Amino acid sequence: MERSVASHPVDVLMPELEIHEAVKDYYGRVLKGTSDLKSNACLSPTTPMAPAVCRALKEVHPEVTSRYYGCGLVVPECLEGCRILDLGCGAGRDCYMLSCLVGERGLVTGIEMTEAQLDVARKHVDYHTKKFGYKKPNTEFVQGYIEALQRAKIKENFYDIIISNCVVNLSPDKLRVLKEAHHVLKDGGELYFSDIYCNHRLPAEIRTHKVLWGECLGGALWWEDLLRLAQEVGFCTPRLVAATAVTIGNKEFQTILGDYEFVSATYRLFKIPRSLSQSSCQVIYDGNITGHENFLKFDAYHTFKKNEMVTIDGELAGILKMSRFAEEFTFQVHVENEIGINCVTPKTVNWNPFEFTHTQEGSVDVATGGCCGSPTPCC
Template sequence: MAVSCPTKECMPESEIYEDVKDYYGRVLKSTSDLKSNACLTPATPVAPAVRRVLEEVHPEVTRRYYGCGMVVPECLEGCRVLDLGCGAGRDCYMLSQLVGDRGLVTGIDMTEEQLDVARKYVGYHTKKFGYKKPNTEFVQGYIEALQEAGLKGSFYDIIISNCVVNLSPNKKHVLKEAHHVLKDGGELYFSDIYCSHRLPAEIRTHKVLWGECLGGALWWEDLLRLAEEVGFCTPRLVAASTVTVGNKELQSLLRDYKFVSATFRLFKIPRNVSNESCRVIYDGNVTGHEDFLKFDAYHTFRKNEVVTVDGELASILKMSRFAEEFTFQDHAENKTGSCCVMPKAVSWNPFELELPQGGSADASAGGCCGAQPSCCP
């Protein structure tokens, strides 16, 4: 199916779409063809359970994978998931095992060569995973024009994206379309490359730097601004790791600009929802996270521990797919004398979490909410 350029505003940038299609459809045949390390930098370590499901994906699909992080949100059973810029389908087939036969994974990509590989193995993975019918589907289209590609509004529980938003010349349209197709309480969970400052035109228009996920990198503060304009809650940083370019010629063009691979989660919560802080208790029933649930870089909920959360996080937990995984109580209900963890001020700047020399970091290692436990007053 032929797909037109998504919006009139994007027409002057149509050359970018063709360049990206050519780069990922014909120039790159495997990860060894990449000229930098940007699309090889995982923001978070790969958990053993995820590694096992990745091993079930067909080798040809895995060879055509170009991503900067690991996009595996929790609590996936039975969910409808959309993968923006799915490429050859590696993440789709990984997630299809985690949503189960009652779930659905849809992949959308503008590059026909990549989709040909993804569609080739639908039957293979359906049989391998023991499903009676496929729970994956692939659509050709632009991530800035999900409605034009035929995707339903308020349909998906979760949207993922792995090192693709930076390739779009109109990132606000990507977020706007994602917001439209998500259900209320739905989540955009994605990894991407971010820059320490806004990039100048000579970097943003460099074809190789754009194709290598560097030229189109968003200044992290612009993500927070665009998310608010579209209607998402504050982007919550999950993890970040330093990006090393690994190419002297490209590094000289980039001068002193610094980059990180970061994973954020954005939730679609109606604006009229009550935004009051409360106490929550994680019940420990999310598969693979029975002892604790790391929600973002500053909030790790431990089973049966009473935690005070701010109004926005309380609304997210109550409205999203996580609602059944927590017990909620107002401050007056805590009569047990249980110890709880109080909220602390946080920064969503991924450069404040990064470690030198390509390390990765999060802020939750010191205890729930990144703070030492303290008893409730």
């Protein structure tokens, strides 16, 4: 296929309203469950989830679970007492699971544009409040668009974490999504999300195909554009957590897509003031995060073992010191040897998810897989 691509990563060839209505129709009327998906874009082999996540999922009301459309979980670490915003929450399955993990002092807000999905989510607030033994609900649902969080009256500088699962690619304006997310996160806050990415910018014939949009392929962002847009907005460098190659599983779609390749990848983006000056330092993970007592896999290239000293670069040092992870690490000034050379050089990493899948043979991180022994999505 001869590649004819957009001149800018946020060019929109279909009107925004048309895309929103097409996605609403696809997820509100066409899809009734995972079996209705027409490609493998949102599906991957199962991998074990943390026991606490599996236990929380089992507590979710069956009607909410039945309206789950197949995208796997994105569950970051260190959630107790956190305020979390779920972009494109659907019928609320992930919100209710997270409401159990953050505890009664935490808060989970779900925003969704499809009214039919929100009706199901809101219907079961009281059920889960009682199920988890809380005195009052710690979950709320808002109707709105992920490109317009302020218009939906989502509080600015408020959330510790924003999660999103195979939703950003459904948006016609990724730059606005990132700007809005940055606006509502507090300093030190994190956008932890999984999505489908392409190895090049997609041409018009793919980006105007409504079913491919609904299948999370037509709106896929070139991974390099994610890095540029995120830093343009003010986020730190997007840190790859995990990635796995995506197969299509549909001959008609494969013909349209030609030799374009896709990957499902989880990134974490932190909101750290650019004025913050940080230098490399040495850290020791204290091992106090529930479910991660022996080690903490922070991203694809940094795994912190309990009580082991590690040298990290200045950006990662700033992230750890300003985020919810600050109390989980002991920080020490970077020690140099007698001739002024660092004893240990911080890792040089490549955040390209396609290269990562080749080196890791497409492994799926525990944070994005499924549980309970059934095929589940990676995105």
